[in-house]
Amino acid sequence: MKKLVTQAGIFGPYREIEVLDDRYRCDGVDFPFTVVGEGVIEEAQSGDFPLPEALQPEVPQSVTMRQARLALLNIGKLNDVDAALASIPDETLRKAAQIEWEYALEVQRNHVLVQQIASSLGLGNQTLDNLFIEAGKL
Template identity: 45%
Template sequence: MQQDFNTHTPTITNVIGFEASTETDHTEMNMAKIVGAVAYDVIWPNGHTETLYTGLRPGDNFGWTIKVIEAVQAWRNAGGVIPEWVPPTPEELREKMPSLTARQFRLGLLQSGRSLSQVETAIAAIADPTEREKAQVEWEYAAEFNRMHPLVVSLSVTLGFTPEDVDTLWQSSLQL
């Protein structure tokens, strides 16, 4: 049995904003020609509300996307601003890097010419006893490592890595 589209779909109540894509012309006024992602609030027929996100790309304008484009067009006509795309900073990219398993991280360090004993020496050299013990626990027991974790950042400096060197180590270690 086919369900009625209008009784089982939400109503868009508010357009929160738009995140531009590298392909976005932020001066374009026709939302059917814009590339990016829109955040918006909806209310479902049962009264439940939530925030949804939809990617927009010219040519993908069908079904629910048409309703989203219409809502964003109304928002834009009312003064909503499509931001110019700004590339992420290196720090923003580092924050989004996937975690490495402890195995990947250690093998990556070895491939980069650093030994595990150098890491142990660097941890042993931490002056504050509490911070040293925390670092030792992280090094020995962490199941995974995040690129911007304080231990990773401090060890990278101590072991002579530049931030770009760590980025390279991180990317190559993902394959291990």
């Protein structure tokens, strides 16, 4: 296997690299000098081309209440939500939060109540994102 090293970067691995008058032809694909610049052809080593990072799954902006509760159950935090709601000192806000928790059809990732509950449960932003990703699969 070969690689093409130019001013624009490292390209490859390729089985065959041809040098033409104004371009490189790498396994049948043309790379004009005007785009990649002039370079050198080298033998490619197995570690020269790291595997691409896995695509990060998109964080759902909302999940159903069923999905949210199952995800919380899976991480052992479902029962802690009631305690977090009960700890809200203002009675009106506490009752409003309990109504949201009991009767909402979906849970919005950026809702202020979600942020408060996550904080009470010790869930950071990344953990909360992961929780929503997992909930979206349920």
